[in-house]
Amino acid sequence: MTAPKQQRRSRRIAMTPDEVTAFLDSERTVRVATNGTNGPHATPLWYLWDGEFLWLTSLSRSQRWTDLMADPRIAAVVDAGHDDYSQLRGVEIRGTVEVVGEVPRTGEPNPDLARVEQAFADRYTAGHVVIDGRHAWLRLRPEKISSWDFRKIPQG
Template sequence: MQTTDSTRRDLRERTRDTRERLGRERDVWVSTAHPDRGPHQVPLWFWWDGHALWLCTGEATATARNLRADPRVRLALPDTSDVVQLRGTAECFPAREVPEEGAAGFTAKFGWDPRADEGSFVYVRVSPETVLAWRGEAELTGRVLMRKGAWLG
């Protein structure tokens, strides 16, 4: 989704638009870091349950390894004209231990159930602690929509 709308939205509009995008979008950039190897970034599919993002990745991937070592994560939706960035803490669940709600929501959205595949997968639940959103310079002021896990608008 590309937008060039430079009309300044108020906090309520930005929050509404951001929550709607989280429910609609498919991909998110996931940024993690390893204490020795440094930053790692990868796009993954996600499902938004209204409170947290659910992702899935291979158990042996750098993303899974990094999150087990340090659960702090940054996420970003892919549109650079309509920026949404999230910061949070990840919880990793082996596929056999994932809460049913997370697995079922992910499967319903993508038509793929990693639990049924031969590979070893990890589900990741990220509960955002901070959400920022802006469209262009006009919205840089007031771009924080969530602080300490609570929506501001």
């Protein structure tokens, strides 16, 4: 896999790779933006970061899914610290998604999804893997990761 592009701006407040992972592990909601025929479409989702890919589960009969099947480019943002400017921090991941597993997911054995589904369940549903026949898995392959942590700005 090709490593994601390094951010060029605001490097002094960028998170290290370990900080990115810790941050993504601590937050719970990502906002994803897709390219639709009527323009951009932004929606919140739960996610799983495995250190290499951002895993998303999406309704397979949604505008988001339709957009991504026509154009797999996506931007995803996880951010925090909204109450205080000096606490703002976040990660933006841009790349493309690919479908992993059957659509919709019915539970067919899939070695690529076994660990992802359990980790997702441990994170969001008290360890219970939910396969409802309406969602399917998307794997976001990062092409560029940008991050910011305003806590790194010297306070005057």
